[in-house]
Amino acid sequence: MGHPSSTRTSFRRLPLEALTLSFLGLVFLSLAGLELWQGWTAHGVAVQRSEEATANLTKSLAQHAEDALSEVDIALIGLQHQLELQDERAFQRESIRALLKKYKAALEQVEGLFVFDQEGRWLATSMEYSPWKGSNADRDYFDFHRRNTNPDLHIGSALHSRTTGNWVIPVSRRLYRDDGRFAGVILATLKMDYFLDFYKDFEIDESGVIVLAIPDGTILARRPFKDEYLVGRNLEKSYVFTTSLQQSSSGIVSIKAVIDGVERLYGYQRLEKYPLVVMAALSRKALLAGWENHMWRSAYIVLALSLIMGAFGIVLLRQIRYRKRIEVDLIEARNTLERQAMSDGLTGLANRRYFDMALPQEMKRAARTGQPLGLIMIDIDYFKGYNDLYGHPAGDQCLKAVAEVIQSALPRTGDVAARYGGEEMAVLLPGCEVEGALVVAERIKKALDELNIPHGNSPYGRVTFSGGVHACRLSDSGMLGSLELVELADQALYQAKHAGRNQIATLPVTA
Numbered sequence: 158m159g160h161p162s163s164t165r166t167s168f169r170r171l172p173l174e175a176l177t178l179s180f181l182g183l184v185f186l187s188l189a190g191l192e193l194w195q196g197w198t199a200h201g202v203a204v205q206r207s208e209e210a211t212a213n214l215t216k217s218l219a220q221h222a223e224d225a226l227s228e229v230d231i232a233l234i235g236l237q238h239q240l241e242l243q244d245e246r247a248f249q250r251e252s253i254r255a256l257l258k259k260y261k262a263a264l265e266q267v268e269g270l271f272v273f274d275q276e277g278r279w280l281a282t283s284m285e286y287s288p289w290k291g292s293n294a295d296r297d298y299f300d301f302h303r304r305n306t307n308p309d310l311h312i313g314s315a316l317h318s319r320t321t322g323n324w325v326i327p328v329s330r331r332l333y334r335d336d337g338r339f340a341g342v343i344l345a346t347l348k349m350d351y352f353l354d355f356y357k358d359f360e361i362d363e364s365g366v367i368v369l370a371i372p373d374g375t376i377l378a379r380r381p382f383k384d385e386y387l388v389g390r391n392l393e394k395s396y397v398f399t400t401s402l403q404q405s406s407s408g409i410v411s412i413k414a415v416i417d418g419v420e421r422l423y424g425y426q427r428l429e430k431y432p433l434v435v436m437a438a439l440s441r442k443a444l445l446a447g448w449e450n451h452m453w454r455s456a457y458i459v460l461a462l463s464l465i466m467g468a469f470g471i472v473l474l475r476q477i478r479y480r481k482r483i484e485v486d487l488i489e490a491r492n493t494l495e496r497q498a499m500s501d502g503l504t505g506l507a508n509r510r511y512f513d514m515a516l517p518q519e520m521k522r523a524a525r526t527g528q529p530l531g532l533i534m535i536d537i538d539y540f541k542g543y544n545d546l547y548g549h550p551a552g553d554q555c556l557k558a559v560a561e562v563i564q565s566a567l568p569r570t571g572d573v574a575a576r577y578g579g580e581e582m583a584v585l586l587p588g589c590e591v592e593g594a595l596v597v598a599e600r601i602k603k604a605l606d607e608l609n610i611p612h613g614n615s616p617y618g619r620v621t622f623s624g625g626v627h628a629c630r631l632s633d634s635g636m637l638g639s640l641e642l643v644e645l646a647d648q649a650l651y652q653a654k655h656a657g658r659n660q661i662a663t664l665p666v667t668a
């Protein structure tokens with residue numbers, strides 16, 4: 158008696174755990190993948206925005222420097238013209254001085270305006286006090302103009318003003334005599350604070366840098382500012398000066414600074430009209446800080462989601478395992494119940510219910526396969542007498558012993574032994590002709606004889622049985638009904654009883 162449905166169920170459950178794990182893994186991978194993809198895209202956008210911000214800042218710095226220089230240059234050109242018109246011997250000091258003062262008052266970026274003769278002596282100044290009696294011939298800008306006939310505006314290195322002590326940027330032009338010889342210098346000193354104040358207004362990070370320099374790399378102004386940046390510090394070896402500015406007059410490049418070793422995004426621009434370079438450098442770290450914060454935030458969210466999912470997954474897997482265990486228990490219980498419902502409580506053989514179900518199934522199978530189906534009906538002889546003599550419990554034991562004998566005489570798995578009712582048993586033998594069924598019946602009889610269970614109320618002195626054997630085939634049955642098969646086997650059994658019991662009978666073969 159088999160229950161084929163019980164093994165199939167375990168296969169159905171296995172993939173559920175694997176599926177759950179795969180699903181959770183997939184969700185986790187999707188989240189992580191999405192996060193990476195989003196991070197990568199956002200990084201690209203952040204870099205692009207940083208570059209745009211740096212480029213805009215650089216443009217604005219360049220415009221500011223150019224405007225500041227342009228205004229001063231216009232004043233210097235006007236002065237230069239005025240001075241060159243004047244006779245050297247009739248130098249109108251007061252009128253020039255008044256002019257210098259007017260220019261200074263009009264130009265916020267100017268600290269002072271000066272006129273020097275060919276020896277560097279002060280001829281006029283916008284300052285309130287009388288001209289200094291010394292000479293400025295030692296200044297680099299003076300030396301430059303004395304040596305060079307170049308008429309362009311000259312921008313010199315930042316220096317401490319002799320009059321105010323402040324840091325200033327000297328901007329000068331050469332004065333010419335009629336014959337073109339050197340006549341002196343007009344100088345405007347630009348307040349470094351004018352630039353530093355402007356640079357202060359930009360919202361850049363702590364390690365961000367703004368630089369105003371001349372093309373040889375000399376720094377004129379820098380944010381953040383320290384005196385030492387202007388003394389002995391030169392950017393000539395920095396990548397922007399050695400390479401970038403050689404390739405284009407403006408652009409963006411990401412490099413490590415010479416001065417402090419911090420990696421920055423550099424926007425640089427050489428001014429069109431004046432020998433000046435502006436640079437705005439924003440640290441990469443600060444530029445990408447927003448992106449980085451965003452990434453950390455979403456990484457935490459993904460991590461939290463993954464943890465929640467992991468916890469949920471563990472609970473889910475536990476539930477699945479728990480339910481699986483319950484189902485296995487239920488299946489086992491059901492199988493036991495099924496077995497109990499289908500087996501006889503006393504003998505352990507299949508019961509009548511099972512037999513009634515199995516018989517038509519076997520009949521159908523026999524009809525389908527063309528195989529014969531044998532049936533043995535077994536009835537213990539004088540069993541009432543046995544009960545009367547030995548008692549009912551002993552009768553039960555006797556029934557159990559007979560059942561064991563029957564069961565052990567059936568080595569084929571397809572054979573079904575059932576308690577048909579009371580002391581009557583039935584044995585279904587799929588694939589068995591009458592001859593084969595007779596052999597089996599005789600084997601059972603022999604085994605019971607050998608067991609030799611005493612029976613005082615039987616003429617044979619031991620427990621015996623009578624057997625009726627019949628078999629059917631589709632060909633000869635012409636589709637015999639299951640009841641008819643039992644009936645025919647029963648008739649044979651009746652004959653055996655009638656003929657004196659303790660024997661096996663078959664019905665005579667009808668042509």
Ligand SMILES: Nc1nc2c(ncn2[C@@H]2O[C@H](COP(=O)(O)OP(=O)(O)OP(=O)(O)O)[C@@H](O)[C@H]2O)c(=O)[nH]1
Binds near residue numbers: 503539540541550551
């Ligand atoms: N101990 C016990 N006896 C049972 C059981 N089922 C049926 N019987 C008895 O089996 C006996 C059957 O008696 P009968 O039908 O007269 O048949 P018999 O005495 O075997 O006589 P024959 O079959 O003609 O040889 C009855 O006394 C039933 O009570 C059972 O489960 N246990």
